[in-house]
Amino acid sequence: MACENLSIGDLAKATSTKVETIRYYERISLLPAPERTAGNYRSYSAAHLGRLSFIRRARDLGFSIEQVRDLLGLSDQRDRPCEAVDAIAREHLAEVKRKIRDLQALRRELDSILSQCSRGTVAECQIIEALSPTATPRGGGIRTPETE
Amino acid sequence: MACENLSIGDLAKATSTKVETIRYYERISLLPAPERTAGNYRSYSAAHLGRLSFIRRARDLGFSIEQVRDLLGLSDQRDRPCEAVDAIAREHLAEVKRKIRDLQALRRELDSILSQCSRGTVAECQIIEALSPTATPRGGGIRTPETE
DNA sequence: TGTGCACCCTGTAGCAACTACAGGGTCAAG
DNA sequence: CTTGACCCTGTAGTTGCTACAGGGTGCACA
Structure with a gap:
């Protein structure tokens, strides 16, 4: 649990996303809220990085936010057709x-x-x-x- | 002047535009505000009909509102290149x-x-x-x- | 004369998918 | 101990409409 510990700026750079966009994804529950540091900074794990990369790739391919949400939901159910x-x-x-x-x-x-x-x-x-x-x-x- | 005297509903039908959209175009100063009747209803002339038709056609062709605004401005200066x-x-x-x-x-x-x-x-x-x-x-x- | 209905009015809030502040707090370097 | 880069929340702006809410108007029909 809680590996890597990326700041929001690190995550932004790693995924070519704007910081505000990441916060926006959190607000609309597309990306889960991460833990916080003592100073109330967001602290992201590798799992967050993977999920945000998936989101960005799907968005780049033109999938809507709702489609991405569905795809993410489906990808969690590994044994369903x-x-x-x-x-x-x-x-x-x-x-x-x-x-x-x-x-x-x-x-x-x-x-x-x-x-x-x-x-x-x-x-x-x-x-x-x-x-x-x-x-x-x-x-x-x-x-x-x-x-x- | 003030020929024709179309209600907003008539104008909407004539140009396949929604009533709300016409009011919106007026609000953003794309379509000039028409005269009003005694009962405060908008009363449109043939000139309005022409201008709105132009706007719709340009929008259908994918021109942005700002581009349409520019085109309208230019079309008024008949003797410029x-x-x-x-x-x-x-x-x-x-x-x-x-x-x-x-x-x-x-x-x-x-x-x-x-x-x-x-x-x-x-x-x-x-x-x-x-x-x-x-x-x-x-x-x-x-x-x-x-x-x- | 009423009354019902279609139409009109203003003003505001919502949609997608962010983006851009304002006004503050945190943290490490020099 | 201050400077600067970063972070926080919350709100408002973008584009081009669309959709109410909560009223007023106008005309036909009984």
Whole structure:
């Protein structure tokens, strides 16, 4: 018990996490509260280091906090089948694929809008035009409504 | 002036925006405050409709609120060159491309992690393994630190 | 005339996942 | 014995909304 004894700053450095983020994870019960020193400093063990590394890796892979919480809960039940783990990862993958598709559609649209820029004045700007509703009525602009 | 006279609900329907969102845009000065009726209801003109449509379209294309603000400001200066408009769109496109790259890397990683799932117990789960730090020490789990 | 309902108003709090203070305490070096 | 780096708590800010609570307005229908 209580091996290593890392300060919060040490743990932060070891896991490339900000000190505030570690305290935040503790507040939301993602990382268990460590013991304290006489001076009320947090004192972390190797177990904390492992758990925080897991959290960071999962977060880097885009898992949400709640997904990470579920994964951590599952990883503690070593002899249960890992279907639930698989399901979480699969769901996340599906979400990532969906985002990629959406962004690619977006990129195509932005590409096409940008390709039309003739570098004239704002009045002729195809980018503004593309963003505007049903054919900008001649006379100008987006029709800034003045609060008269 | 004050043509059309749409209620906030009408404007919401016309632009597929929630009423609360319209009020929010007014609060952050993205959409100018409209005139009020005798009963203190907001009364919108066609100009408001145009501007809100522009905002929605830009937001759908993933421009941030601040970018939309800039685009609106620029679109009012009809006789200035449209380089600044072009720059905003280009920057946004670069950002979108970056996100796509990141997500594709992520997808590859998730794909590879998932392909290793042998559907055994959590103890043998390659997904958990892949998320864990430097070779999980035999004995188990992510080493949940108990607050003893 | 009432009364019911859909709509509108303001103001505040909540979401994710942190980040950034303010205003203090602790600890080791010089 | 002071300086500076670190730590503590608690609260507020970020982005872009969304969701109430607790009221007021306006119009149709009986």
